[in-house]
Amino acid sequence: MSELEAILESDLIDDPTRSPATEPDRIVPTATRRRLWALHAMRAALTLGALGAFAVIERTIHGEKPNAFDLDVMVAMGRARRPWLTRVAKAITWFGGVPGAGGIAVASVLASRRRPRAALQVALGSLGGIVAELGLKQRFGRPRPQHLPHLEVVGSKSFPSGHAMASSSLYLTLAYVASRSRRLRSERGSLLAAAALLASAVGLTRVYLGVHWPTDVLGGLALGTAWASAAEAGFDLTGAQALERTAQATPRGANGRGGQLRGADLSSAVA
Numbered sequence: 001m002s003e004l005e006a007i008l009e010s011d012l013i014d015d016p017t018r019s020p021a022t023e024p025d026r027i028v029p030t031a032t033r034r035r036l037w038a039l040h041a042m043r044a045a046l047t048l049g050a051l052g053a054f055a056v057i058e059r060t061i062h063g064e065k066p067n068a069f070d071l072d073v074m075v076a077m078g079r080a081r082r083p084w085l086t087r088v089a090k091a092i093t094w095f096g097g098v099p100g101a102g103g104i105a106v107a108s109v110l111a112s113r114r115r116p117r118a119a120l121q122v123a124l125g126s127l128g129g130i131v132a133e134l135g136l137k138q139r140f141g142r143p144r145p146q147h148l149p150h151l152e153v154v155g156s157k158s159f160p161s162g163h164a165m166a167s168s169s170l171y172l173t174l175a176y177v178a179s180r181s182r183r184l185r186s187e188r189g190s191l192l193a194a195a196a197l198l199a200s201a202v203g204l205t206r207v208y209l210g211v212h213w214p215t216d217v218l219g220g221l222a223l224g225t226a227w228a229s230a231a232e233a234g235f236d237l238t239g240a241q242a243l244e245r246t247a248q249a250t251p252r253g254a255n256g257r258g259g260q261l262r263g264a265d266l267s268s269a270v271a
Contacts, residue, residue, distance in 0.1 A: 030240075038236035041176070041229040066145065066213060073214040077207050078148045086151060089205040093152070096163030096202035101126065101170050108174060117235060118177050124231050125173025128165045128224045136160055136223075148210030161212045164203035164220030165227070171195035172228035199224065 066074075094100040105126035112118040142159035144150070156162070175195040179188035203217035 032240075034236040034240040038233045038240065041233035041236060066147075067215070070145075070213040070215055071147070073207060074145060074147045074210075077210070080208070085208070089208045090152070092201050093163060093205040093209065095171075095198060096167035096206075101163075101166045104174075105170055112177070117239065118180075121177055121231055121235050122170075122173055125170050125228050126166075128169025128227045131165070131227070137162070142213075142216070144211055145213050150211050151209040152211055154211045158212055159216045159219060160223055161203060161206050161216040161220035163206050164199065164212075164217045165224035167202040168196070168199035168221045168224030169227040171198050172225060173231065176228065176232040196225070 095104075105122065108122045109119050109126075112122060137157040137159065140159045141157050144154060144158045172192065172195045175188075175191040178184055179191050184191065199221060203212075203221050206212040206217055207214050
């Protein structure tokens with residue numbers, strides 16, 4: 001097992017080499033954990049989706065003209081430019097572009113290929129940037145900012161930031177999937193925070209490089225996070241339901257008192 005495969009090692013739901021029939025004691029706690037995660041992810045998706053919708057509405061209201069917030073941040077970024085900082089920004093922004101995010105997505109899908117559900121979720125997470133680039137940008141048609149010299153060659157429209165949406169959807173998805181493994185489960189919060197920090201850093205570089213308005217980045221981060229969280233909720237919920245059906249069809253389930261998943265079991269099961 002490679003290092004990447006070990007990081008993406010998943011649980012009873014995602015790993016087809018493991019069976020509820022051979023690990024009946026894991027059915028209830030695994031289903032319970034995934035239902036709780038689905039609830040958390042749905043809340044995140046709704047919250048961030050609402051923020052993304054707000055950014056879309058704000059953009060519609062103001063049309064093509066930048067607002068005061070956009071202008072103030074762009075001016076501050078222009079003043080902060082330094083040769084060494086530009087090199088750092090270009091290195092970080094690579095993680096949200098096609099070579100960086102695309103390569104990491106392909107490598108992660110290949111590493112999790114023995115776990116079709118996990119591989120499918122990673123693949124879906126990697127589509128966030130494509131959705132932004134081919135769908136949303138054409139829908140809103142916001143021009144790129146011209147208040148600062150562009151430090152990177154760009155050709156598409158501005159809203160939402162494809163780099164911001166791609167990095168938030170992909171890296172949060174990887175954090176979600178990786179934190180299902182037993183060795184990383186306790187680090188779930190830290191992994192998600194690290195993924196969010198990386199995506200935010202990528203978004204910040206887009207403003208620094210002069211190719212996006214701040215609201216482009218905020219909208220991309222919100223929509224990408226909502227995309228990843230909605231996918232996580234869907235995969236957690238359907239996985240938990242599959243385990244529960246298995247338990248209900250089993251004469252003697254994980255609790256040793258029959259196949260039904262009782263409310264007390266669900267509330268007290270250890271993740």
